[in-house]
Each structure stands twice: as C-alpha cells, then as structure tokens.
Amino acid sequence: MKKITILTLHLGYGGIERCISNLANTLVNDYEINIISTYKLYNQPGFKIDKKVKIDYLINDDLAIKVDSYKRNLLHFYWCQLFKELFDDYLKKGKIFQLLLDTLNSWKIVKLKKKLMIQAIQDCNSDIIISTRDIHNLWLSKYGKKETLKIGWEHNHHHGNKNYIHKLVKSVYNLDYFVLVSKDLTQFYTSKLKSYPVECVYIPNSIDYFPKEKAKLETENLVSIGRLSKEKGYLDLIDVFKDVHQKYPNAKLNIIGDGPERIKIEKKIQNFHLTNSITLHGFQERNYMNKILQESSVYLMTSYTESFGLVLIEAFSHGLPCVAYSSAEGANEIISNNWDGYLIQERNQEKMVKRICELLANRNRRLVMGANGIKKAKEFTTEKTKEKWLQILNRKK
Numbered sequence: 001m002k003k004i005t006i007l008t009l010h011l012g013y014g015g016i017e018r019c020i021s022n023l024a025n026t027l028v029n030d031y032e033i034n035i036i037s038t039y040k041l042y043n044q045p046g047f048k049i050d051k052k053v054k055i056d057y058l059i060n061d062d063l064a065i066k067v068d069s070y071k072r073n074l075l076h077f078y079w080c081q082l083f084k085e086l087f088d089d090y091l092k093k094g095k096i097f098q099l100l101l102d103t104l105n106s107w108k109i110v111k112l113k114k115k116l117m118i119q120a121i122q123d124c125n126s127d128i129i130i131s132t133r134d135i136h137n138l139w140l141s142k143y144g145k146k147e148t149l150k151i152g153w154e155h156n157h158h159h160g161n162k163n164y165i166h167k168l169v170k171s172v173y174n175l176d177y178f179v180l181v182s183k184d185l186t187q188f189y190t191s192k193l194k195s196y197p198v199e200c201v202y203i204p205n206s207i208d209y210f211p212k213e214k215a216k217l218e219t220e221n222l223v224s225i226g227r228l229s230k231e232k233g234y235l236d237l238i239d240v241f242k243d244v245h246q247k248y249p250n251a252k253l254n255i256i257g258d259g260p261e262r263i264k265i266e267k268k269i270q271n272f273h274l275t276n277s278i279t280l281h282g283f284q285e286r287n288y289m290n291k292i293l294q295e296s297s298v299y300l301m302t303s304y305t306e307s308f309g310l311v312l313i314e315a316f317s318h319g320l321p322c323v324a325y326s327s328a329e330g331a332n333e334i335i336s337n338n339w340d341g342y343l344i345q346e347r348n349q350e351k352m353v354k355r356i357c358e359l360l361a362n363r364n365r366r367l368v369m370g371a372n373g374i375k376k377a378k379e380f381t382t383e384k385t386k387e388k389w390l391q392i393l394n395r396k397k
Contacts, residue, residue: 003032004393005126007117007136011037011045011055013258013283014227015310016132016155019181021047022208023130026382027389028052031128036120038113046283058116059109118143128393137171150175151392152198155205157185157307157329165192172198177392179203181308182333201392205310206385207317207377209286214319214374215294217366220251222356223296223320225289225311226303228259228280233302233325235261236349238268238278240302243353245277248360253278253300254292293318297366298359299341302352303328313380316340316373321366323355340373 006024011017024033033053040057049055117136121129121143128149131137137152144150152172158165169189172178173196180186186202193200222241226232234255241253255278262280269278281292299315299322306328313334315322322341324331335341342355359366
C-alpha cells in the first residue's frame with residue numbers, strides 16, 4: 001500500500017484543516033495516511049479524523065503553549081497586525097515585559113517550526129507528499145526526495161495580491177502537481193506556470209456528509225459559518241442584519257466560528273442593541289452545526305474573498321438558499337444567481353438586504369431555490385472528488 005504524507009500547520013478549526021481531515025478520511029482505505037502537523041493546538045483535531053490516520057505533531061511542548069494560538073497566528077501571518085492590534089493592549093495593561101517575552105518566544109517557535117518541518121520532509125519516505133501552505137511547498141520542493149511525488153494544494157484566493165501570487169508561484173514551480181480548488185484559480189495559475197514542469201489540476205473541495213432530511217425553511221433564522229477574521233466580512237454582516245431586522249424583527253442570525261474579530265463583532269452587536277437577535281456560537285462540532293443549519297431558512301456570506309466556499313455547498317445540502325457578495329470569488333462558481341441563491345455585486349448592502357427580505361417573505365421561493373441547491377451539492381460529494389485525486393495519486397513519478 002502506498003503511503004501519503006500531508007503537511008499542515010495545525011489541525012484546529014478552519015477551512016483548510018477541514019479539507020485535510022476530509023481528504024485523509026477519504027483516502028485512508030486506499031493508502032497509508034500520515035499527517036505531519038507543526039502545532040498541536042488542542043487535545044483532539046478540530047475535525048474528526050479516522051483512527052487509521054497517523055498524526056505526528058512537531059511542536060508539542062511547553063515552548064509552544066507559552067504564546068497562545070491567536071498571538072502565534074498574528075505573528076506568523078500578520079506581523080504588522082501583531083503591533084497594530086496587540087501593542088496597545090499590552091501598553092494599556094502595563095505588560096511591556098510580557099510583550100518582549102511573548103515576542104521572543106514567538107520568534108523561537110518560528111525558527112523551531114522551520115527546522116523541524118524541513119527535517120521531517122528530509123526524513124519522509126512516503127511515496128507522495130501533499131503540502132497545504134506556500135512555505136511548505138517551498139521546503140518540499142527543496143528538501144523532498146527526488147523519487148517522491150510532490151503535490152501543492154492551494155485553498156486561498158490571491159485576490160489580486162501580486163506579492164502573494166509571486167510567492168506562491170515561486171513555491172510550487174518545481175513540484176509535480178499543483179491542486180487548485182476552483183476553476184478560476186486553475187486557469188489563473190496555469191497561465192502563470194505554463195513554462196514550468198508543474199501541472200495545475202482542478203479538484204474542488206467536497207462534503208463528506210449529506211443530510212437525510214432537508215431543512216423545512218419555516219423560520220426566519222439566518223446563518224453564517226466561518227472564521228471571524230477581517231476577510232470574512234462579519235462586521236458587514238452585522239450591518240446587513242440590522243437592516244433586515246428592522247423589517248423582520250423576529251429574525252435571528254446565528255454565526256458559527258471564532259477568530260480575532262470576535263470582540264469587535266460583539267461590540268457592534270451591542271451598539272446596535274441586537275444581543276437578543278444575534279448569537280455567536282464560537283467553534284462547534286459537526287452535529288451542532290447541522291442542527292443550526294436544519295433550523296435555518298437562508299445562508300449568508302459576506303466574505304471579501306473566498307477561494308471556494310465549502311460552507312455554501314454544506315448549506316445547499318440542507319436545502320438552504322444562499323445569498324453572498326460576489327467579491328467572494330468562490331461563491332461565483334457555486335451559486336447560480338436566481339436559481340439556488342443570489343449573488344450581490346459590488347458589495348451593495350441595500351441589494352443584499354432586499355434579497356434576504358424577499359426570501360424571508362416567500363417560503364415557496366426558498367423551497368424552490370433550496371431544492372436546486374440540493375441538486376448542486378450532489379456534484380461535490382467525496383466520491384466524485386476522490387476519483388479526481390486518484391487520477392494524480394496513481395500516476396508514476
């Protein structure tokens with residue numbers, strides 16, 4: 001049996017982590033699966049992973065927990081934001097020494113994670129290695145064994161960021177395959193990488209659970225699921241719901257997820273006096289999310305950018321019509337406007353509110369769109385995406 005190793009930063013709560021868990025579970029009966037994770041943020045992975053999958057954590061000691069995951073994430077990915085969003089907090093609380101200590105510990109972790117991951121790649125004897133981060137792509141390309149099939153897997157949309165595009169192209173040009181989750185991204189990076197040996201392949205994300213019963217769509221409940229970060233646009237969603245609530249005072253908004261913008265979102269909810277109408281549920285496991293989706297009538301997405309939007313497929317599988325801003329690029333490939341939901345151009349809040357209110361006013365329209373959404377969701381089952389993965393996994397180096 002061939003062995004596949006998947007490289008990841010962590011196995012907490014997030015879209016990438018969910019896709020990794022799903023892929024591992026999908027392939028575990030055909031391959032020996034090993035996940036190498038830099039951090040162990042929780043006692044258990046955020047999403048259920050088959051017991052046959054072997055998980056190795058590179059950093060699982062006292063050093064890793066000296067700086068909490070939120071600060072580590074800011075440090076690793078948004079260094080400027082560390083000082084913008086945390087420096088004032090340290091000053092207000094008089095924790096200058098703690099700031100220096102946290103910064104020192106963070107830098108130690110940054111250096112340690114690089115050393116350990118490179119060593120893990122060098123020591124890996126798997127037939128196939130799948131990388132899920134641009135920096136891991138780069139290390140895999142440089143340090144992976146020659147005979148190993150090397151695959152990069154991209155889940156983020158570049159959103160026109162030239163620096164990100166350049167960095168990503170540089171990281172994958174020497175790999176064997178580069179898997180993209182949307183047709184748009186596949187076309188884009190194929191043109192960027194046409195002079196390099198790497199082959200770009202389109203494989204959409206998939207859902208590993210299909211509800212036996214669809215939502216009844218009888219309530220005025222709205223729902224949105226995602227990380228509470230700036231690019232997801234949840235502060236804008238609160239603005240949208242405020243206007244919807246004025247026309248439908250019994251409407252409820254459930255937001256499932258957590259992240260760095262939670263405090264700002266909570267304050268905005270309080271300022272709008274909507275604490276009785278909006279519930280922030282935090283991160284939740286599958287059964288909890290399914291219950292909320294089953295009790296809802298419309299799914300909302302206000303993301304500024306979204307490479308695929310797996311949550312839209314999940315909402316469709318429950319029979320929920322979806323309303324999204326078209327700026328969430330992945331939503332444009334998933335939602336068929338006026339068929340299974342609505343795409344709102346130019347982040348027009350007034351039009352978003354209008355479409356939501358139209359759906360709340362007309363259950364028959366919700367039912368028709370919801371039924372169309374169920375048909376769409378069936379195109380993204382694990383069985384169908386597994387076939388596409390097998391086509392490249394079974395190719396010889």
